[in-house]
Amino acid sequence: MNVLDLAYADDLAIMSESTTELEEFIQDFETITQKCGLTMNVKKTLIMSVKQLQQDATGRIIKGQMVNQLDFNMKIRNEKDKHTESFIYLGCCITADQTMEKKIGIRISKASPPFYMLKYCVWHRKTVSYDAKLRIFRACVVPILLYGSEVWALTNIQERRLNSFYMKCLRTIIGANLEDRLSNAKMLELTGQPQIRCYLEKE
Template sequence: MQGGIPSPMLFNILFDFVIRKVIDEASVAGVKFSYGGNDFFHGSREKYENCNVLALLYADDLVAMCETTDDLEKFIRSFEKITQKFGLTMSVKKTCIMTSQQLKEDQHGKVLTGQEVDHPSIDINIRNQKIETADSFTYLRYTITRDQRQDTELEIRLEKTARAFNMLRYSIWHRKSVSIVSRLRIFRACVLPVLLYGGEVWSFTTTQERRITSFYTRCLGTIIGVNLCDRMSNDKLLEITGQPSIEDILCRNRRRWFGNVNRAVYDDNEASLIKKVIFSYFHDEKRPQSIGIRKRWEDKVMLDIDALQIRNWRSLTQDRDRWGKAININVQTKAVHNNIKEIVFEYKQRAVGRRAKERAVAQEVVQRKVTELSRKDRNNQYKCAGCVKNFRPQGITNHVKACIKARAWCNKNKIG
């Protein structure tokens, strides 16, 4: 049966049955949220219901969330007991514990930056093996950290995308037999999904958005043969390649995921667990005001919606087709510029001339023309400073360079 078509379904049924047994025996509530309605704004008089999230399952991966150490230990020991009973074994090496970062507060309730609350170490042993305590862990290829920042996830995304991009560098990007249109299609199909994996839930800072934008434009520049020395602006690069900006793509992905979640209801019109978590909050809790306000995911979504001037998102998200047209306005892929090769060549030539001038300045040799230092007569001719002969503008510079009598004058005026 192993490797057969029914195997995954049978395993999911068994694992779901085991988890239900574990929850019944452990009697642990999990993390408590409040869900009031399909909105991010919650008033003091809003009616709400409490919902608990304890375990998240995907195939054989399990995430358990508890509010206290005792509840976590009780759940783990119940899980170990039940799985052993049904012939399953928990891998202690692949299991880790992570606690959320909690900062100290002074007597006025202000958060003390960089000072964490001292908690006793968590010591849970299974089969004489201690479960490791980690500062971050990866679930479904998404990295979560104690401080809920996304710097680590961004580094991992950029590293994996760079590896995928460089695998095609000599076989696709630098091969002249592959057209630019085909290269861009391969980039969108093979590289861009690696970069945007999990981007629906990102809430990057401005600095992080600049990093991912810089990486995206460098990839496009490599595809068409432009480097940093050519000094092509990002707007010009996107214009001639016909590609949307990475900021617009990220905003579109967030809006699309938000619309999918907002439509997620059961047959009895009850909101799904994902929808409840998205619109959930901690009742009677406020965000600290003394450490700066980081934009949350819902703040980013509202900014994305306001950018499109959508005022009726609550009803518009229920219509999938209309919502799709509204959020895809700025991310349409356009045709590649007809003269893209000529434009790239022009920028290359400018770069060559610019580098030549920079080298000349570095060597303290300024390339100057005789016509810039001499005056022309009535016949539109210039006089050589050495032999005092008259020449047309097209020939005076070359003559002065070759004239022995004008050599001292050339050295004085830096004509070489």
């Protein structure tokens, strides 16, 4: 095994096609890193097996049927490995089932606090212009909401979930209530903001 650079060995993700290959990598990695004065934190080390959908003879995916998962029974320094169904890597949620639902939920939960922290000092402040509010929204909230979206493959339902939060933010910024019965199209027209899909396609 060749290790080219350990300067940023604080947060690593290792991909392997078999348990044997993974075990060999971990053993070699332990040996090499210890020579450099580095020690792998076993308590923080997680193992995840990506779920694969079963395919028929024509290569079409059979809905609801999974390929048999790998049976992991590994030990690192005599400590049994820890299995997980998801983990956060560089701010992005990686899931075993490769679906987007959990990722979307995490992005919304990450974007919500900064948005509501600005509710009274910016969004409801009459001395701040709408143009300034929208620029702050685009700079401080949208990047958090769409972080990692360059590799997303969303369904219509998932996109609508993102759009629902996006439109809720815009309504709060301009002080619109549900009773005003403003359509999403009208809201975008009033604020001069693009659809959430435009951000996603740009990414």
